[in-house]
Amino acid sequence: MTASFTVIELVGGILSDSLALMSDAGHMFTDTLAIGLSLAAMKVAMRPANAGKTFGYLRAEILAALVNGASLVFISVLIIYESWRRLTSPPEIDANLMLIVASLGLVANGAGVYLLHDRSKATLNERGAFLHMFGDLLSSVAVIVGALVMIVADVWIVDPILSVMISVIILAGAWKLVTQSTSILLESTPSHIDLEDLSKGLMGIDGVTGIHDLHVWTLSSGLHAMSAHLVVKDRMLSDCSGVVQMGESMLRERFGISHTTIQVECDRCEEAACVFDHHK
Incomplete structure:
Protein backbone atom coordinates (compact mmCIF):
# COMPACT_ATOMS: atom_id res chain seq x y z
CA MET A 1 0.00 0.00 0.00
CA LEU A 186 29.18 1.73 20.74
CA GLU A 187 28.09 -0.43 23.70
CA SER A 188 27.36 2.59 25.89
CA THR A 189 25.79 2.13 29.31
CA PRO A 190 21.96 2.10 28.89
CA SER A 191 20.55 5.54 29.74
CA HIS A 192 18.11 4.17 32.32
CA ILE A 193 20.81 2.38 34.34
CA ASP A 194 22.79 4.27 37.00
CA LEU A 195 26.18 2.56 37.00
CA GLU A 196 27.05 3.93 40.43
CA ASP A 197 23.80 2.61 41.90
CA LEU A 198 24.43 -0.78 40.27
CA SER A 199 27.95 -0.86 41.69
CA LYS A 200 26.64 -0.09 45.18
CA GLY A 201 24.13 -2.91 44.81
CA LEU A 202 26.90 -5.39 44.05
CA MET A 203 29.04 -4.04 46.89
CA GLY A 204 26.09 -4.59 49.24
CA ILE A 205 26.27 -8.36 48.77
CA ASP A 206 27.57 -10.09 51.87
CA GLY A 207 31.25 -10.93 51.52
CA VAL A 208 32.02 -8.61 48.56
CA THR A 209 34.93 -6.26 49.33
CA GLY A 210 35.57 -4.77 45.91
CA ILE A 211 34.50 -4.56 42.29
CA HIS A 212 36.34 -3.79 39.04
CA ASP A 213 35.98 -4.15 35.26
CA LEU A 214 32.26 -3.37 35.52
CA HIS A 215 30.58 -3.12 32.11
CA VAL A 216 26.91 -2.75 31.20
CA TRP A 217 25.70 -2.57 27.61
CA THR A 218 22.72 -3.26 25.36
CA LEU A 219 22.66 -6.26 23.04
CA SER A 220 19.41 -5.26 21.35
CA SER A 221 16.33 -3.24 22.28
CA GLY A 222 15.21 -4.30 25.75
CA LEU A 223 18.02 -6.86 26.18
CA HIS A 224 20.90 -5.75 28.40
CA ALA A 225 24.08 -7.46 29.56
CA MET A 226 26.62 -6.97 32.35
CA SER A 227 30.05 -8.30 33.24
CA ALA A 228 32.07 -7.62 36.37
CA HIS A 229 34.83 -8.94 38.63
CA LEU A 230 33.83 -9.18 42.30
CA VAL A 231 36.50 -9.32 44.98
CA VAL A 232 35.40 -11.37 48.00
CA LYS A 233 36.82 -12.31 51.35
CA ASP A 234 39.07 -15.33 51.38
CA ARG A 235 36.95 -18.46 51.08
CA MET A 236 36.62 -21.76 49.27
CA LEU A 237 35.69 -21.45 45.61
CA SER A 238 32.61 -23.62 46.17
CA ASP A 239 31.34 -21.06 48.70
CA CYS A 240 31.32 -18.32 46.07
CA SER A 241 28.27 -19.63 44.21
CA GLY A 242 26.01 -17.88 46.70
CA VAL A 243 27.65 -14.52 45.92
CA VAL A 244 27.11 -15.04 42.20
CA GLN A 245 23.48 -16.07 42.69
CA MET A 246 22.74 -13.04 44.88
CA GLY A 247 24.39 -10.78 42.31
CA GLU A 248 22.38 -12.25 39.45
CA SER A 249 19.13 -11.99 41.41
CA MET A 250 19.77 -8.35 42.35
CA LEU A 251 20.65 -7.38 38.79
CA ARG A 252 17.58 -9.09 37.39
CA GLU A 253 15.10 -7.66 39.92
CA ARG A 254 16.44 -4.10 40.29
CA PHE A 255 17.89 -3.38 36.87
CA GLY A 256 16.22 -5.84 34.51
CA ILE A 257 19.56 -7.36 33.46
CA SER A 258 19.28 -11.09 32.83
CA HIS A 259 22.46 -11.70 30.81
CA THR A 260 25.29 -11.50 33.35
CA THR A 261 28.88 -12.68 33.64
CA ILE A 262 30.30 -12.42 37.17
CA GLN A 263 33.88 -13.47 37.92
CA VAL A 264 34.76 -13.92 41.58
CA GLU A 265 38.24 -13.20 42.92
CA CYS A 266 39.69 -13.12 46.44
CA ASP A 267 42.23 -10.82 48.05
CA ARG A 268 44.39 -13.71 49.18
CA CYS A 269 44.23 -17.43 49.79
CA GLU A 270 46.03 -19.54 52.36
CA GLU A 271 48.01 -21.17 49.56
CA ALA A 272 50.51 -18.91 47.80
CA ALA A 273 49.39 -20.24 44.44
CA CYS A 274 45.87 -18.88 45.03
CA VAL A 275 46.86 -15.21 45.22
CA PHE A 276 45.05 -13.12 42.61
CA ASP A 277 45.82 -9.59 41.48
CA HIS A 278 42.93 -7.20 40.95
CA HIS A 279 42.51 -3.59 39.87
CA LYS A 280 42.18 -1.11 42.69
Whole structure:
Protein backbone atom coordinates (compact mmCIF):
# COMPACT_ATOMS: atom_id res chain seq x y z
CA MET A 1 0.00 0.00 0.00
CA THR A 2 2.81 2.41 0.92
CA ALA A 3 4.59 1.71 -2.37
CA SER A 4 1.40 2.36 -4.37
CA PHE A 5 0.76 5.72 -2.71
CA THR A 6 4.41 6.69 -3.20
CA VAL A 7 3.85 6.54 -6.97
CA ILE A 8 0.50 8.35 -6.69
CA GLU A 9 1.97 11.19 -4.61
CA LEU A 10 5.04 11.51 -6.82
CA VAL A 11 2.93 11.82 -9.98
CA GLY A 12 0.55 14.20 -8.21
CA GLY A 13 3.45 16.31 -6.96
CA ILE A 14 4.99 16.58 -10.42
CA LEU A 15 1.67 17.47 -12.09
CA SER A 16 0.77 20.04 -9.41
CA ASP A 17 4.38 21.27 -9.02
CA SER A 18 4.04 20.94 -5.24
CA LEU A 19 7.32 20.43 -3.40
CA ALA A 20 5.43 19.46 -0.25
CA LEU A 21 3.68 16.66 -2.12
CA MET A 22 6.88 15.49 -3.81
CA SER A 23 8.64 15.61 -0.44
CA ASP A 24 5.96 13.42 1.06
CA ALA A 25 6.35 11.02 -1.87
CA GLY A 26 10.10 10.85 -1.25
CA HIS A 27 9.49 10.19 2.40
CA MET A 28 6.98 7.45 1.60
CA PHE A 29 9.54 5.88 -0.72
CA THR A 30 12.00 5.65 2.18
CA ASP A 31 9.15 4.16 4.21
CA THR A 32 8.79 1.35 1.71
CA LEU A 33 12.48 0.58 1.97
CA ALA A 34 12.45 1.00 5.77
CA ILE A 35 9.54 -1.35 6.34
CA GLY A 36 11.10 -3.97 4.07
CA LEU A 37 14.43 -3.56 5.84
CA SER A 38 12.76 -3.79 9.27
CA LEU A 39 10.96 -7.02 8.39
CA ALA A 40 14.16 -8.53 7.01
CA ALA A 41 16.13 -7.47 10.09
CA MET A 42 13.58 -8.98 12.49
CA LYS A 43 13.72 -12.24 10.56
CA VAL A 44 17.53 -12.25 10.64
CA ALA A 45 17.56 -11.42 14.38
CA MET A 46 15.62 -14.63 15.09
CA ARG A 47 18.43 -16.80 13.78
CA PRO A 48 20.15 -18.81 16.52
CA ALA A 49 23.67 -18.08 17.72
CA ASN A 50 26.55 -20.09 16.31
CA ALA A 51 30.29 -20.51 16.79
CA GLY A 52 31.03 -17.54 14.57
CA LYS A 53 28.37 -15.24 16.06
CA THR A 54 28.00 -16.19 19.71
CA PHE A 55 25.49 -13.40 20.40
CA GLY A 56 23.45 -14.37 17.36
CA TYR A 57 22.09 -11.71 15.02
CA LEU A 58 20.42 -9.46 17.61
CA ARG A 59 22.28 -6.37 16.38
CA ALA A 60 20.66 -6.71 12.92
CA GLU A 61 17.65 -4.80 14.28
CA ILE A 62 19.87 -1.98 15.56
CA LEU A 63 21.67 -1.71 12.22
CA ALA A 64 18.30 -1.51 10.45
CA ALA A 65 17.17 1.23 12.86
CA LEU A 66 20.37 3.18 12.14
CA VAL A 67 19.85 2.91 8.38
CA ASN A 68 16.22 4.01 8.76
CA GLY A 69 17.19 7.05 10.82
CA ALA A 70 20.04 8.01 8.51
CA SER A 71 17.78 7.80 5.45
CA LEU A 72 15.27 10.13 7.11
CA VAL A 73 18.01 12.64 7.95
CA PHE A 74 19.24 12.58 4.35
CA ILE A 75 15.77 13.07 2.85
CA SER A 76 14.95 15.87 5.30
CA VAL A 77 18.11 17.79 4.46
CA LEU A 78 17.39 17.54 0.73
CA ILE A 79 13.85 18.82 1.22
CA ILE A 80 15.02 21.77 3.34
CA TYR A 81 17.58 22.68 0.67
CA GLU A 82 15.01 22.67 -2.14
CA SER A 83 12.51 24.55 0.02
CA TRP A 84 15.05 27.31 0.61
CA ARG A 85 15.43 27.72 -3.14
CA ARG A 86 11.68 27.97 -3.64
CA LEU A 87 11.18 30.53 -0.87
CA THR A 88 12.77 33.22 -3.03
CA SER A 89 10.61 32.43 -6.07
CA PRO A 90 7.65 30.19 -5.23
CA PRO A 91 5.99 28.64 -8.32
CA GLU A 92 2.24 28.53 -8.84
CA ILE A 93 0.75 25.29 -7.52
CA ASP A 94 -2.26 23.29 -8.67
CA ALA A 95 -3.73 23.32 -5.17
CA ASN A 96 -6.88 21.37 -6.08
CA LEU A 97 -4.92 18.37 -7.36
CA MET A 98 -2.59 18.73 -4.38
CA LEU A 99 -5.57 18.54 -1.99
CA ILE A 100 -7.01 15.41 -3.61
CA VAL A 101 -3.73 13.49 -3.62
CA ALA A 102 -2.84 14.54 -0.06
CA SER A 103 -6.27 13.41 1.18
CA LEU A 104 -5.72 9.97 -0.31
CA GLY A 105 -2.29 9.86 1.31
CA LEU A 106 -3.79 10.77 4.67
CA VAL A 107 -6.06 7.73 4.57
CA ALA A 108 -3.19 5.40 3.68
CA ASN A 109 -0.81 6.84 6.28
CA GLY A 110 -3.48 6.84 8.97
CA ALA A 111 -4.03 3.12 8.41
CA GLY A 112 -0.28 2.48 8.66
CA VAL A 113 0.09 4.43 11.92
CA TYR A 114 -2.87 2.58 13.43
CA LEU A 115 -1.37 -0.80 12.56
CA LEU A 116 2.09 0.05 13.93
CA HIS A 117 1.09 2.05 17.03
CA ASP A 118 0.99 -0.88 19.47
CA ARG A 119 4.50 -1.96 18.43
CA SER A 120 6.04 1.53 18.34
CA LYS A 121 7.89 1.08 21.67
CA ALA A 122 8.86 -2.57 21.35
CA THR A 123 12.24 -2.20 19.63
CA LEU A 124 14.26 0.58 18.02
CA ASN A 125 13.73 -1.06 14.66
CA GLU A 126 9.95 -1.06 15.01
CA ARG A 127 10.05 2.44 16.43
CA GLY A 128 11.92 3.50 13.31
CA ALA A 129 9.19 2.07 11.07
CA PHE A 130 6.52 3.79 13.17
CA LEU A 131 8.33 7.15 12.95
CA HIS A 132 8.42 6.81 9.19
CA MET A 133 4.65 6.27 9.03
CA PHE A 134 3.87 8.96 11.62
CA GLY A 135 6.03 11.41 9.71
CA ASP A 136 4.02 10.65 6.59
CA LEU A 137 0.77 11.22 8.49
CA LEU A 138 1.95 14.65 9.64
CA SER A 139 3.05 15.42 6.12
CA SER A 140 -0.37 14.59 4.69
CA VAL A 141 -2.15 16.76 7.27
CA ALA A 142 0.19 19.68 6.61
CA VAL A 143 -0.15 19.35 2.85
CA ILE A 144 -3.96 19.31 3.09
CA VAL A 145 -3.95 22.47 5.25
CA GLY A 146 -1.52 24.14 2.86
CA ALA A 147 -3.58 23.22 -0.17
CA LEU A 148 -6.69 24.74 1.43
CA VAL A 149 -4.82 27.97 2.21
CA MET A 150 -3.55 28.22 -1.37
CA ILE A 151 -7.01 27.55 -2.79
CA VAL A 152 -8.51 30.32 -0.66
CA ALA A 153 -5.73 32.93 -0.67
CA ASP A 154 -3.37 32.07 -3.59
CA VAL A 155 -0.36 32.25 -1.26
CA TRP A 156 2.12 29.96 -3.04
CA ILE A 157 4.94 30.45 -0.52
CA VAL A 158 2.97 28.18 1.82
CA ASP A 159 4.24 25.14 -0.10
CA PRO A 160 7.99 25.51 0.63
CA ILE A 161 7.25 26.66 4.19
CA LEU A 162 5.23 23.50 4.79
CA SER A 163 8.04 21.42 3.34
CA VAL A 164 10.52 22.89 5.83
CA MET A 165 8.15 22.37 8.77
CA ILE A 166 7.55 18.74 7.82
CA SER A 167 11.27 18.11 7.39
CA VAL A 168 12.19 19.63 10.76
CA ILE A 169 9.64 17.44 12.56
CA ILE A 170 10.89 14.31 10.78
CA LEU A 171 14.53 15.31 11.34
CA ALA A 172 14.04 15.60 15.12
CA GLY A 173 12.69 12.05 15.43
CA ALA A 174 15.23 10.65 13.00
CA TRP A 175 18.16 12.22 14.83
CA LYS A 176 17.03 10.66 18.11
CA LEU A 177 16.78 7.28 16.40
CA VAL A 178 20.30 7.64 14.96
CA THR A 179 21.83 8.64 18.31
CA GLN A 180 20.11 5.78 20.16
CA SER A 181 21.23 3.23 17.57
CA THR A 182 24.79 4.57 17.58
CA SER A 183 24.89 4.48 21.37
CA ILE A 184 23.95 0.78 21.36
CA LEU A 185 26.50 -0.06 18.67
CA LEU A 186 29.18 1.73 20.74
CA GLU A 187 28.09 -0.43 23.70
CA SER A 188 27.36 2.59 25.89
CA THR A 189 25.79 2.13 29.31
CA PRO A 190 21.96 2.10 28.89
CA SER A 191 20.55 5.54 29.74
CA HIS A 192 18.11 4.17 32.32
CA ILE A 193 20.81 2.38 34.34
CA ASP A 194 22.79 4.27 37.00
CA LEU A 195 26.18 2.56 37.00
CA GLU A 196 27.05 3.93 40.43
CA ASP A 197 23.80 2.61 41.90
CA LEU A 198 24.43 -0.78 40.27
CA SER A 199 27.95 -0.86 41.69
CA LYS A 200 26.64 -0.09 45.18
CA GLY A 201 24.13 -2.91 44.81
CA LEU A 202 26.90 -5.39 44.05
CA MET A 203 29.04 -4.04 46.89
CA GLY A 204 26.09 -4.59 49.24
CA ILE A 205 26.27 -8.36 48.77
CA ASP A 206 27.57 -10.09 51.87
CA GLY A 207 31.25 -10.93 51.52
CA VAL A 208 32.02 -8.61 48.56
CA THR A 209 34.93 -6.26 49.33
CA GLY A 210 35.57 -4.77 45.91
CA ILE A 211 34.50 -4.56 42.29
CA HIS A 212 36.34 -3.79 39.04
CA ASP A 213 35.98 -4.15 35.26
CA LEU A 214 32.26 -3.37 35.52
CA HIS A 215 30.58 -3.12 32.11
CA VAL A 216 26.91 -2.75 31.20
CA TRP A 217 25.70 -2.57 27.61
CA THR A 218 22.72 -3.26 25.36
CA LEU A 219 22.66 -6.26 23.04
CA SER A 220 19.41 -5.26 21.35
CA SER A 221 16.33 -3.24 22.28
CA GLY A 222 15.21 -4.30 25.75
CA LEU A 223 18.02 -6.86 26.18
CA HIS A 224 20.90 -5.75 28.40
CA ALA A 225 24.08 -7.46 29.56
CA MET A 226 26.62 -6.97 32.35
CA SER A 227 30.05 -8.30 33.24
CA ALA A 228 32.07 -7.62 36.37
CA HIS A 229 34.83 -8.94 38.63
CA LEU A 230 33.83 -9.18 42.30
CA VAL A 231 36.50 -9.32 44.98
CA VAL A 232 35.40 -11.37 48.00
CA LYS A 233 36.82 -12.31 51.35
CA ASP A 234 39.07 -15.33 51.38
CA ARG A 235 36.95 -18.46 51.08
CA MET A 236 36.62 -21.76 49.27
CA LEU A 237 35.69 -21.45 45.61
CA SER A 238 32.61 -23.62 46.17
CA ASP A 239 31.34 -21.06 48.70
CA CYS A 240 31.32 -18.32 46.07
CA SER A 241 28.27 -19.63 44.21
CA GLY A 242 26.01 -17.88 46.70
CA VAL A 243 27.65 -14.52 45.92
CA VAL A 244 27.11 -15.04 42.20
CA GLN A 245 23.48 -16.07 42.69
CA MET A 246 22.74 -13.04 44.88
CA GLY A 247 24.39 -10.78 42.31
CA GLU A 248 22.38 -12.25 39.45
CA SER A 249 19.13 -11.99 41.41
CA MET A 250 19.77 -8.35 42.35
CA LEU A 251 20.65 -7.38 38.79
CA ARG A 252 17.58 -9.09 37.39
CA GLU A 253 15.10 -7.66 39.92
CA ARG A 254 16.44 -4.10 40.29
CA PHE A 255 17.89 -3.38 36.87
CA GLY A 256 16.22 -5.84 34.51
CA ILE A 257 19.56 -7.36 33.46
CA SER A 258 19.28 -11.09 32.83
CA HIS A 259 22.46 -11.70 30.81
CA THR A 260 25.29 -11.50 33.35
CA THR A 261 28.88 -12.68 33.64
CA ILE A 262 30.30 -12.42 37.17
CA GLN A 263 33.88 -13.47 37.92
CA VAL A 264 34.76 -13.92 41.58
CA GLU A 265 38.24 -13.20 42.92
CA CYS A 266 39.69 -13.12 46.44
CA ASP A 267 42.23 -10.82 48.05
CA ARG A 268 44.39 -13.71 49.18
CA CYS A 269 44.23 -17.43 49.79
CA GLU A 270 46.03 -19.54 52.36
CA GLU A 271 48.01 -21.17 49.56
CA ALA A 272 50.51 -18.91 47.80
CA ALA A 273 49.39 -20.24 44.44
CA CYS A 274 45.87 -18.88 45.03
CA VAL A 275 46.86 -15.21 45.22
CA PHE A 276 45.05 -13.12 42.61
CA ASP A 277 45.82 -9.59 41.48
CA HIS A 278 42.93 -7.20 40.95
CA HIS A 279 42.51 -3.59 39.87
CA LYS A 280 42.18 -1.11 42.69
